[in-house]
Amino acid sequence: MAIIQVENLNYQYSNSDTKAIDDVSFEIQAGDWVAIVGHNGSGKSTLAKLLIGLMAADSGKITIDGQVLTPDTVWQIREKVGMVFQNPDNQFVGATVADDVAFGMENRSVDRDTMVTKVDYALKQVGMLDYKDREPANLSGGQKQRVALAGIIAIAPKILILDEATSMLDPRGRQEILSVIQQLKEDLNLTVLSITHDIDEAANADRLVVIDDGHFVEEATPEELFTHGKELVDMGLDVPLPEKLKDALRERHIEVPHSYLDEGGLANWLRTSRLNK
Amino acid sequence: MNKVMFGRFIPGHSWVHRMDPRAKLVLSFLYIAVVFFANDVWTYAIMTLLLLLSVAASKIPLRVYIRGLLPLFWLMIFTVLIQVFFGAGGHVYWQWGWLVVSQNGLNSAGLILMRFVLIILVSTILTFTTEPLEIADGIESLLNPLRKLHFPVATLALMLSLALRFVPTLMDEAEKIMNAQRSRGVDFGEGGLRQRIRTIVPILIPLFVNAFNRAVDISTAMEARGYQDGENRTKYRQLKWHRVDTASLVIYVVSLSAVIVLRYFI
Amino acid sequence: MATDITFEQVNYSYQAGTPFAVQALKDINLKITPGSFTAVIGQTGSGKSTLIQHLNALLKPSSGTVTIGQRVITTETKNKHLKPLRKKVGMVFQFPENQLFEETVLKDIAFGPQNFGVSETDAEVLAKRMAGEVGLDGSLLERSPFDLSGGQMRRVAIAGVLALEPEVLVLDEPTAGLDPRGRLEIMTLVTRLREEQGLTIVLITHQMDDVANYADHVIVMGHGALLKQGSPRVIFSDPKWLQEHQLGLPSATKFAYELQQGGFKFDHMPLTVTDLADQIAPQLSKGAHPHE
Numbered sequence: 140m141a142i143i144q145v146e147n148l149n150y151q152y153s154n155s156d157t158k159a160i161d162d163v164s165f166e167i168q169a170g171d172w173v174a175i176v177g178h179n180g181s182g183k184s185t186l187a188k189l190l191i192g193l194m195a196a197d198s199g200k201i202t203i204d205g206q207v208l209t210p211d212t213v214w215q216i217r218e219k220v221g222m223v224f225q226n227p228d229n230q231f232v233g234a235t236v237a238d239d240v241a242f243g244m245e246n247r248s249v250d251r252d253t254m255v256t257k258v259d260y261a262l263k264q265v266g267m268l269d270y271k272d273r274e275p276a277n278l279s280g281g282q283k284q285r286v287a288l289a290g291i292i293a294i295a296p297k298i299l300i301l302d303e304a305t306s307m308l309d310p311r312g313r314q315e316i317l318s319v320i321q322q323l324k325e326d327l328n329l330t331v332l333s334i335t336h337d338i339d340e341a342a343n344a345d346r347l348v349v350i351d352d353g354h355f356v357e358e359a360t361p362e363e364l365f366t367h368g369k370e371l372v373d374m375g376l377d378v379p380l381p382e383k384l385k386d387a388l389r390e391r392h393i394e395v396p397h398s399y400l401d402e403g404g405l406a407n408w409l410r411t412s413r414l415n416k
Numbered sequence: 417m418n419k420v421m422f423g424r425f426i427p428g429h430s431w432v433h434r435m436d437p438r439a440k441l442v443l444s445f446l447y448i449a450v451v452f453f454a455n456d457v458w459t460y461a462i463m464t465l466l467l468l469l470s471v472a473a474s475k476i477p478l479r480v481y482i483r484g485l486l487p488l489f490w491l492m493i494f495t496v497l498i499q500v501f502f503g504a505g506g507h508v509y510w511q512w513g514w515l516v517v518s519q520n521g522l523n524s525a526g527l528i529l530m531r532f533v534l535i536i537l538v539s540t541i542l543t544f545t546t547e548p549l550e551i552a553d554g555i556e557s558l559l560n561p562l563r564k565l566h567f568p569v570a571t572l573a574l575m576l577s578l579a580l581r582f583v584p585t586l587m588d589e590a591e592k593i594m595n596a597q598r599s600r601g602v603d604f605g606e607g608g609l610r611q612r613i614r615t616i617v618p619i620l621i622p623l624f625v626n627a628f629n630r631a632v633d634i635s636t637a638m639e640a641r642g643y644q645d646g647e648n649r650t651k652y653r654q655l656k657w658h659r660v661d662t663a664s665l666v667i668y669v670v671s672l673s674a675v676i677v678l679r680y681f682i
Numbered sequence: 683m684a685t686d687i688t689f690e691q692v693n694y695s696y697q698a699g700t701p702f703a704v705q706a707l708k709d710i711n712l713k714i715t716p717g718s719f720t721a722v723i724g725q726t727g728s729g730k731s732t733l734i735q736h737l738n739a740l741l742k743p744s745s746g747t748v749t750i751g752q753r754v755i756t757t758e759t760k761n762k763h764l765k766p767l768r769k770k771v772g773m774v775f776q777f778p779e780n781q782l783f784e785e786t787v788l789k790d791i792a793f794g795p796q797n798f799g800v801s802e803t804d805a806e807v808l809a810k811r812m813a814g815e816v817g818l819d820g821s822l823l824e825r826s827p828f829d830l831s832g833g834q835m836r837r838v839a840i841a842g843v844l845a846l847e848p849e850v851l852v853l854d855e856p857t858a859g860l861d862p863r864g865r866l867e868i869m870t871l872v873t874r875l876r877e878e879q880g881l882t883i884v885l886i887t888h889q890m891d892d893v894a895n896y897a898d899h900v901i902v903m904g905h906g907a908l909l910k911q912g913s914p915r916v917i918f919s920d921p922k923w924l925q926e927h928q929l930g931l932p933s934a935t936k937f938a939y940e941l942q943q944g945g946f947k948f949d950h951m952p953l954t955v956t957d958l959a960d961q962i963a964p965q966l967s968k969g970a971h972p973h974e
Contacts, residue, residue, distance in 0.1 A: 179861045180831055193636055214644065222640045225859075229633035232641075234549045234581050241652035246642035248650050258652070276584040279726055290641065307859055309726050309888045310930055336861040377862045380933040380955070387959035393966055402937060410944040414967045589780070595740050596781035599773035600842060601765060601797030618793070621783035625828060 141202075142298065142330050143167040143190070148199035150189055150353075159185045160196070161353040169297075172324060172331040174344035178375035182353040183334045187302045190332075191220050204297055218247065221291030223304040227283035231275045236267060236286050239275070243294045254293075261289040264326075265319050281312025288319055292327070299323070301333040305340060317343065338377045342401070349374050362399040381405040425547050430475035431660055432545040437554030439661035440542050443668045447538045450672040451531050459675045460530055466671045467537055474545050484540045485533065492532055499525035552576040557655055563647075571646030578634070586627060593622050684716035685770050685849045685882070687737060691746035694732055698744050706732040708907045710746070714850070714899075719876060719883045721893040721914075724903030725928055730886050733903060734852050737884060738771035739764040769798050772848030776855050778839035782827040787813070790827050791841045798846065805845070812841040816871060833864045840868075844875070850882040851875065857889070865889075869896065894918065894932035894953035902927070914953055934958045 143166065150160040159182045167173045177183050188194045190201060192213035201208040203216045221243075224230045233239025240258045249257075262268040265285040275283060284304060291299060301320070305313040317340060324331050333340055341347055347364050349356040351374070357364075365371065368386060371378050381402055385395040400408060427433075432440070447466070454460050471478055485492075499521060506519030542551070556573035563569050594604065597618045604615055643649075694707035706729050714720050714737075722730050735741040736748050739755050748755045750767050775781070784790035791809035796802060813823060816837040822830065827838050840856070853872065857865040873896060875881045887893060893900060893914055900917045902910040904927050910917060918924070918935050931939070934955045938948055946965055952958040 178863055179833060188636070191640060193640060214642070217640065217642050220640075222637075224633065224637055224640075226633060228585055229630050230637035230641075232578060232581070232634060232638055234577050238652060242638075242643075243641040245649045245652055246644065248648060251650060251652065251654065254650070254652050274584075275581065276588075294642075311725070311928060372863050372866065375861045375863070380937055383955045384934075384937070384959060387955050388963060388966075391959055391963040393963055402940070406937070406940050406944060409941060409946070409962065409966070412966050413945060414965055592775060593781055595735065596773070596775050596778065598740060599738055599768050599775075600781075600794035600846065601768055603765065603797075618781075618783045622781055625783075626780055 140169050141166040142169040142204050143332065144200075144202040145190075146200040146202075148186075148189065148201065149197045150185060150194065151197060158353050160189065163199075163350070163353070163355045165348055165355060165358065167330060167332060169330050170328060171346065172333070172344045173346050173348060174341045175332065175334045175348045175350060176336070176341055176375050177350035177356075178373060179336075181350050181375065183350055183375075184302055185353075186350065187222070187300055187332070187334055190300065191217055191222060218294075219296050220298045220300060221294060221296040222300045222302065223284065223287045223291065225303040225306055227280040227287070227307060228275070230287055231283050234274065235271070236262065236273050236275075236278070237271045239286055240289045240293055243290050247294065257293045258289075261292040262286075264292050264323070265289045279312060280308050281315050284308065284312070284316050285319060288316070288323065292323065295327060296329070298330045298332065301331065301335070301340075303334055303336070305335070305337055313337065313339070336375050336377075338379055341376055342379070365399045366397065424543065426476055426480070426544045428475055428545065430473060430545065431664075432470065432474040432541060434658065434660055435545075435664060436655050436657050436661045437546050437550040438557050438655060439657070439664060440546055441551070441554045441558060443664060444538050444542045446668060446672055448535050450675050451534050453679050454531075454675055455527070455679060459678050462671055462675050462678070463534055466668070467534055467541075469667075470541055471537070474541055476544055481537055481540055481544075484544075485536060488536060492529060495532060496525045496529050499528050548580045549577060552580060553653055553655055568646055570649065574646055582630070585630075586623070589626055590619065590623055593619050593626075685751040686716050686749075687714040687751075687771075687850065688712070688749040689736070689743075689746070690749070692736065692743045692748060693745045694736070694741060695744045696732075706906050707736075707743075708905075710908050712901060712908060712911060714882060714884060716849070716882050717876070717880055718899055719897045720885070720899045720901060721897035722884065722886045722901045722903060723888070723890070723893060723929060724909075728903040729906040730903050731854065732906075733901075734773070734854060734884065734886060737850070737852050738773050739767045740773075765798075769846050770848055771850040771852060772843040772846050774840055774843050774851065774853040774856055776858055777836075778843070778856075779827075779832065779835035781839055781842075782835060785826060786824050787818070787827050787830070787838050788823040790838060791845050794842055794846045808845050808847070809841070812844045813838075815844060815875075816841045817867070833860060833867075836860070836864075836868070840871070848881070850884065852884040854886045855888065856885070857887075857892075872896070890918075890930050890932045891934075894935065902929070915950060918953060919951055 145166070146164050148160050148163045149158060151158045163186065175183050175186065185194070189196050190203070192208055204219050206212050206216055208216055231239050233242050237258050240261050241254050244254045244257065259268060262271055265288050267282065267285050267289060270278065270282065278286070299320070305316050308316065320331065321343065323329060333344065335341055342361050344361060346358060346360055348358050349364070365379050365382060367374070368378060368382050381400050381404070384405065388395050396408060451463060454463050471481060500517055501515050501521065503518065503521030503524040508516060508518045510517040552573055555576070556569055559567070559569045598604065602615050602618060605612070689710045689712045692707055692710040693705065695703045695705045697703050710733065722733065724730050732741065736743065737750070739748070739750065742755055742757055742759055744757055751770060753767060782790050784793060788806060788809050791812055792802070792805035795805040795808055800808065810823065813820070818834065818837050818841065822834065827835055830838065836856070843851070856872070857868050860868065869892060872883060872885070876883050885892070885897065897914055900912060900914050901908060902917060909927060918931055921931055921939060924931060930936070932953050934957065935951050935953055938952050938958055941962065942948060946962055948961050952961055
């Protein structure tokens with residue numbers, strides 16, 4: 140069942156001559172992890188904001204979990220969606236870690252006893268319980284993003300949208316966030332929509348949707364898309380190492396498999412093709 | 417930055433630290449109000465004693481409080497001099513043209529200085545022992561009755577708390593921008609007033625632009641997290657009234673009543 | 683003419699002399715030679731940022747000496763005479779687009795040189811040249827910098843530092859937050875500046891692939907101390923040590939270690955994909971290269 144349906148969506152910023160989103164349609168099945176990729180300025184973040192009504196589309200139809208997005212349903216739809224943004228500082232609204240986790244529940248008028256239990260539970264899930272009373276100024280970017288995820292766990296949404304949520308983190312922070320998200324997806328049976336440039340984040344997805352200049356370009360599995368090699372850079376992604384190495388080996392007149400292999404797969408293939416001296 | 421002690425929070429677990437911010441706010445206001453009734457040695461003695469007792473209960477050394485007074489030293493000298501020279505009446509000790517040092521002048525200068533010091537110290541106890549956020553919580557709670565008049569108390573409190581939350585972030589940012597502009601050859605704190613004003617522009621504009629962009633991001637994030645209006649929300653942070661608060665209240669009310677009684681009935 | 687930078691027993695404490703003092707740099711000894719490309723790596727909070735602020739005397743050592751060209755800086759050095767150093771050592775901070783403030787792109791790039799006594803006309807000529815250098819379209823020069831895209835704003839900021847015509851260019855994670863194409867463009871620019879203008883480069887980065895591809899000297903920082911320095915080959919030859927310090931390997935090197943387990947032989951651990959391919963191609967069986 141499609142939990143997110145986007146049909147013929149259009150949006151144009153008032154100070155721009157071209158459409159930021161141009162007749163985009165796609166569907167996301169419940170429980171899937173879909174990554175939206177595209178270079179900077181391709182319209183990805185605009186799309187994310189349209190999905191939960193943070194901006195209103197010029198035309199088109201968005202259906203989330205069976206509900207059509209309208210000014211009347213926007214708050215009900217937001218109840219079902221948790222969103223993590225790019226800048227860790229600009230979404231941390233609470234004065235302390237615990238306050239920030241509680242923020243979303245306060246907005247939903249959850250009673251205090253439930254909040255107290257859920258704050259602790261959510262912080263435990265992301266490994267931040269020991270930091271409960273810390274102020275954001277004393278946290279790293281990765282820790283702030285974990286707190287943002289705890290805030291989402293606390294409201295238990297059906298859909299998680301990540302708007303370049305790892306792009307401002309160092310490699311370690313990025314890795315930590317990705318593993319927390321994977322765990323969450325399993326535990327809460329979430330549908331994940333991630334907007335990203337990160338090849339590891341994209342590789343985690345079941346399917347990739349490529350957007351360019353506001354247009355829907357193609358939809359593919361990571362395996363299918365990653366065989367595009369150098370073109371990936373134009374889609375806002377890095378070329379994965381196995382593809383780079385295959386290219387380099389081809390230049391050295393070695394025939395390599397065409398289909399996408401991840402690092403383990405390529406290592407296996409190389410091992411079997413090794414000369415036994 | 418770190419030389420300024422006035423208005424700074426010093427973490428601790430003393431009697432005063434543990435008190436409910438509402439109790440601290442109310443008692444501070446009461447104290448300040450009653451200071452103006454004190455008019456002789458006895459009433460001032462009670463007020464001073466009560467203050468010293470509170471300082472002791474805060475477990476923060478008196479010298480730290482004194483250091484907090486220093487930035488206000490010139491203001492105090494100025495106030496005292498005004499009182500000395502312009503408070504007329506009583507025995508005249510010294511005169512030069514229109515400048516007169518009289519008994520009344522000296523008396524009122526002494527009173528004013530005493531009041532000044534007491535009021536600053538009692539507010540310093542509040543800020544030293546209470547996190548800004550707790551003060552915000554306390555204010556919100558005390559303003560609660562105004563909700564009946566449709567005054568947006570919760571919205572105001574959230575604004576206050578957000579502002580406090582972003583003070584360190586913006587300070588950090590200001591420092592980064594200063595370093596960047598210094599690297600582009602800007603000399604801060606040099607040259608005449610005009611030169612100094614000119615060097616402020618490359619800091620203020622980026623700081624303002626960044627703060628504005630940040631505000632847009634924050635409001636988007638708040639809305640995405642379900643924030644609709646400030647008033648119909650539950651609250652995670654709660655204030656709890658403890659026995660220390662009742663005890664402090666009793667001590668203050670008794671002492672402050674004594675001052676009023678001494679002033680008007682004896 | 684050539685500016686080299688030498689640190690001798692440099693210590694630095696924030697809020698020195700107060701109970702809040704935090705030692706951010708401990709006994710740092712290093713040398714940055716003219717024309718070199720030095721990468722500074724280390725976890726967040728390892729002292730990298732404090733270190734680079736000593737390179738143009740934004741910070742003065744609490745003890746020890748920093749020598750920049752002919753100038754020796756100690757804790758006693760007066761702030762007044764440090765300004766010429768800022769022209770010699772250009773500093774591109776993290777998210778440098780946050781420092782833009784002028785009405786137009788041109789004026790913003792020309793701001794720096796004018797602080798060093800260059801006339802407005804000359805500064806604007808310089809600014810136009812630097813805008814071209816970083817690949818900004820001429821049509822953008824009269825626009826407000828705040829109307830540009832994030833990537834363009836970053837180029838404006840870099841051009842503003844280049845306009846000082848420094849001999850050493852220090853960049854603190856210049857590619858943070860950019861997409862892969864933007865990252866590649868900035869790194870290509872940095873390499874070109876070094877090759878064409880002989881700039882000395884100091885780069886703070888978390889991207890080990892960039893270290894492998896571009897740097898010839900690596901400084902590893904941890905808890906305020908200099909843990910190790912040497913060529914990338916030396917630094918990346920000890921994966922266990924790197925892991926202990928929570929640092930990664932270049933992706934090609936990491937993959938090579940995996941292949942080593944599978945029986946591949948390497949006379950040195952490859953740092954780049956080219957090097958990796960060069961070394962494994964001869965080890966692959968005939969069936970795998972029918973073109974021969």
